[in-house]
Amino acid sequence: MRRIIFTNPKDREDFFTEIREYVNITSWNELAKSIGKSRFMIEKYRFGKLSIPENKFSELITKLPENRKEYYLDKITKKDHYWGQILGGKKAFALNKKSFDDGRKKASKARSLSAKYEFDINMPLSEELCEFIGVIIGDGFTNRYGHMYQTQVTGDKNLDLEYYRDIFKPVVDKLFPINATLVIRKDCLRLNFYSKRLFEMLTKRFKIPAGIKCYSVKIPSEILNAGEPFVNATLRGMFNTDGGVGLDKRKTYKKPYIRVNYTSVSSKLIEQIHNLLNKFNIPHSIHKKDNSQMIQINGKENVKIFLEHIGFSNPRSLNKVKYLI
Template sequence: MQSKLAEFLGILTGDGYITKLPRTFQFGIVVDAIKDKEYLENYVKPLVEELFEVKTRITFRNGALNLIFYSKNIGEYITSLGFPVGKKGNLPIIDFVKQNEKLWPYFLRGYFDTDGCIFWDQRKIYTKPYPRITFTTISESLANDLKNCLEKLGFSIYIIKKNRITTLAKRGYSITYDIEFYGHKHLKMWNSLVGSSNPTKRLVLLTPR
């Protein structure tokens, strides 16, 4: 069950949140209503219900699906592991995962399935489509932790710091970090070590587009 918990924590780190209510905690996982519908309904929902023995529901709003469940005990447990309530801010990989290398692939899978992407570069400088896998986060701590874990697993990692224009920040832009690795060798390693539980992402991992 630790592997499933690690994957859930990856999902929560990517597209999830915890809210403290007067008598309980609310968990939510928000995904794209089109691209990730099958993943949320057929994988994440059963994963959560099996892992925590809770009832979940899925709501739709503004082009997104939100899987919601409530639990005081689970909220206290997950926050005791170091996961924050409210804004995730400069969230690192929590120690429960970071200190157990066997859990890294499961956490990385959950995080990739929610916050990662793969791009096939089809410029003529390449003899065949060239894969690039990228994670984007506003957390410098998370970026560095991802880099360290991936490098220890054998990947060559680059971090690119960017200023992205946004209306959500007072200064007009937000600082983000892109964690990237490239190439067919690394893609093969990823598919072997980590893979994907998201049908949309899994298809793109295997088929140039």
């Protein structure tokens, strides 16, 4: 319930005096009883010690004629029920700011020492972990918002749901003790992880930038130095998300011409992929596309080599290349 405050003390005193005179009440005690309050409370309202509950103000103002009601309604303001506590809290904060700040720092430090989902951020490298990192490089991000740590991967609801729900999420559930949530919207889907440890693993161990990463992300050195199976798994996660398969059906080709592509605005990442594909003897080309670069693996034979080394685990792409496997 809201509270009534008169903007001018004189209007407040006149309001109570006028009510008493208009209804011919001889005492303040009698006026108090007419609205179910004590004389003590009426005096608190009358002298501005307390704001007036809106329902009691309504009972009082109905005792006046219409023209006087309109007059006094222009002389008041309405406040939320807890406005006094809020104001008091602000004053207390202003007077004791240092104490509040010290308390917040202690609480923040205590929170930072613990994490909801505990796991070893230096867990042994595995192909499953590397594919997860590849997905983060492709369509993921991680960031800190105050005391909240969020990691998220996104995809197309119609094209990627089967991969994220039936393949990727079970792998993640096995890797981390995190309650990942899959959110499906009209045109997209998001897989959310709220974990300080995961944020630390991505940013500290694998050096993935927090926040906007598209211009600077790259394959972590730890993975590049770990051996071909781990590199291939990482590339697979990347191609599952930011990569794709295209079938060129122009009349110049007797049969649909297949291409595998990967697009990024990170020149360093494109350079890494280029070097790795060369290392695995996978023929490819690089093309400029607006402010990004696109790697293309063209033709059935070259795509077959790609599938032998790297491949896909996202049904969206697998369904287009299954005739080559």
